[in-house]
Amino acid sequence: MPTIKDVAKQVGVSTATVSHVINNTRFVSAELKQRVLKAIRDLGYHPNAIARSLVKRKTHTIGILISDILNPFYTAIVRRIEDVTYKSGYSVMLCNTDEDPEKEILYIQMLLEKRIDGLIISTAFQDGTHPLLSQLKAISLVTIVRRIKGVASDAIFGDNMGGAYQAIDHLIRLGHRKIGIVSGPTGLSSGAERLEGYKKALEDHRTPIEDQWVKIGDFKRESGYSLTKEMFQRDPLPTALFVVNNQMAIGALQALNELKIRIPKDISLISFDDMEWYSFLDPPLTTVEHSPYLIGKTAGEMVLQRISNKRKSPKKVVLPSHLIIRASTAHVAKERR
Structure with missing residues (x-):
């Protein structure tokens, strides 16, 4: 499997230069950039995603927690979230809690360990309380369908x-x-x-x-x-x-x-x-x-805005029911x- 050193050797530059081209972290002339990219294609080199996420502090991954994957209402929401986030270069990690609060805790901890950039959640916790409030407050969070007390997050619900x-x-x-x-x-x-x-x-x-x-x-x-x-x-x-x-x-x-x-x-x-x-x-x-596709679309747009810091204050959307x-x-x- 080719490495970054192989790319650097073929082009005749340092590994740092190759890294700057891959991560777009420093200016590299257009001619040299094209040579590096051509070598990457020719050698079939694939940058280490984990290493890149450590450098950029982003994984381009969004976690989604829903309460029942068998419910078509939720699968429609997830489909629309994926449509929206994919266009911006993000992948999704989907977790199904099956209305089990213990599974929800485990999945949130797992997703945080995976260094997700944002989380969209329909909580299984009743009474609106959540034992992981401090962790949820620290990430780009969007709550859907159900409310979580104590978290000033973006939120979208039906009426x-x-x-x-x-x-x-x-x-x-x-x-x-x-x-x-x-x-x-x-x-x-x-x-x-x-x-x-x-x-x-x-x-x-x-x-x-x-x-x-x-x-x-x-x-x-x-x-x-x-x-x-x-x-x-x-x-x-x-x-x-x-x-x-x-x-x-x-x-x-x-x-x-x-x-x-x-x-x-x-x-x-x-x-x-x-x-x-x-x-x-x-x-x-x-x-x-109340349209699950519109809930999913809005949730996807909200989490991307939150990740990119385009909006500081939380936004709440209540969609009309018909x-x-x-x-x-x-x-x-x-x-x-």
Whole structure:
């Protein structure tokens, strides 16, 4: 394998000159620079990335921590982050915590040891607290989807409360008053805010909140399945159901199918997080959408700005949520009001 010494010998210069050409750290004449680059190509020399990162104090690597790689919402975010950062010469290291705070700690420590230039994270820690606050404050950080208390970082979220409010307002305008919810963990900002939007819409329409129709899941398919079955095996039954993420919505659909509860004749159903294939369901699913691609694009741009010190003060972006009405919601039958 050729070394920097081989390049220097072929061109007839010092290894320091070759290093200056590779790292662009000092002026080298255009003619000499071209000779060095030609020798690098001819010899098939590849500079040591670790050594270059020590010299430049940059690895051109961005860490991404997400909570569930199986969730298409997160994979869409990651795809867009990678699109944006790749154009600026950065690679990404993707870690999946699977909603496990211990894995999150280990991955953050590993990424810091790899000397990442920036980190984009959707935390698994509930109640917004984090045991690695000092380390997170020391790097170029962007938080997405969920908040981390005590860190004045760049952040981008969807309008969770507003999106949930739109969903419940839509159901109430269809005549529903018995509306259940399968919510996410209230220790996570996304879960707490969607539950708050549900409650506020009911309160604004002077509709009572029934505890038996409020179920708290963990954002995973299995909890959507089990909690929906639990809700619909005890009278009185709701006439509408709001499920606050796509994975739990899949579980809810499975449970309703097994219970032979028809959508929307027996139950109107709304999910948070729109997926491309929702429109192909029978019936197509009404959803609350906040674009994962836009979240990913904005997060990628934010972390690059932070790394390059183009912006000193933290920036917070809240993307609007939009209700997409499809055939899974309908007016409630008069006898069930």
